[in-house]
Amino acid sequence: MPGLEIRGLSHSFGPQTVVEDLSFSLPQGEVGCLLGPSGCGKTTVLSMVGGLLLPAAGTIDHSFRHPVFVFQDPCLLPWRDARDNIAFGLKAMGVGRRQRLERADRLMEIVGLASDDGAKFPHELSGGMRQRVALARALAVEPDLLLLDEPFSALDVGLRRQMQSLVRRLIAERNLTALLVTHDLAEAVRLADRILVLSPSPGRVAARHHIPEPFVQRDDGFVHCMVNRLLADPATAQALAVELS
Known part of the structure; x- marks a missing residue:
């Protein structure tokens, strides 16, 4: 299957393990999201996918020739x-x-x-x-691969929504694949086709979610309902407890 395939990914900074035994797939043309509390290794994973860091263990396979941050x-x-x-x-x-x-x-x-x-x-x-x-x-x-490291978090609500819509439209028009890092569950639901919830450090897979609805159908009501549905999953709620408390 063309796209991104990660198997058994781990990384440490000195004695501290920040990502441990992470595995997931992202098909070409979809938007994936790494979601989790601060310090769970989201940006570290993104950096390894983009070639800025070498994994201590595991493999990263993809068919993309031009990844861009x-x-x-x-x-x-x-x-x-x-x-x-x-x-x-x-x-x-x-x-x-x-x-x-x-x-x-x-x-x-x-x-x-x-x-x-x-x-x-x-x-x-x-x-x-x-x-x-x-x-x-x-x-x-x-x-052909966009690596998005919380690119909207510094914007106010109105601008954030505009930029989210713009990025999602461009991804669809150009048939791009994207991997988004965020700690915002609502943003993940609004933008991503696949959500990988990471546990607090070291980052491990706590839960996986698939959002099949087209982006144009994800209005505020849909996002609100889906966020509540995902938080009803005990593994997701526990992993995000640091951010929700």
Whole structure:
């Protein structure tokens, strides 16, 4: 099956084991979510999937050629304007400047930025605009796997909802696969097809959930009901008790 396959994944930082014997699958074209309390190893798993860390044990197999991260902090270069930040990855790929900027302009329109915004530097952009630039930069290199490390958590509720809808729409339009890290159960229900609940450190699989409903059907009422249904599962409720208390 094409997609992501993780078997027996473990990792430690010094004497502390942060992830232990983790196994899960994510089919191509779906959105997976690593959900759990702070410190349970969610970002560590994401870093191993993206090649930033080597696992101490276990295997990571996938068919993706261009995994790209989108972080909570947009990590924009402060000395480059928005257009050049979006095009930055293309420069490393050897794409000519004219083509880089043309693609950046197309992506600004796709993520809801005005043409005038392209000439603004990061300090001149709002938090939501900076996150749109970060998303456009990720899309510029034509990824097939998005690794999303709490990219919406620093936004207010209205902007968070807008960005969630934008990302989900782009994933569908481009047939991308995504792995999202969050500690927010409602966000997991709203965005993910598959949810892997991790126990407090060391992170182990506490529960697995599949959300088959299409994204367009996941209104506030659906999310509320599904959150309550998942919390009725004792393993899920226990794993998330640190965040819910």
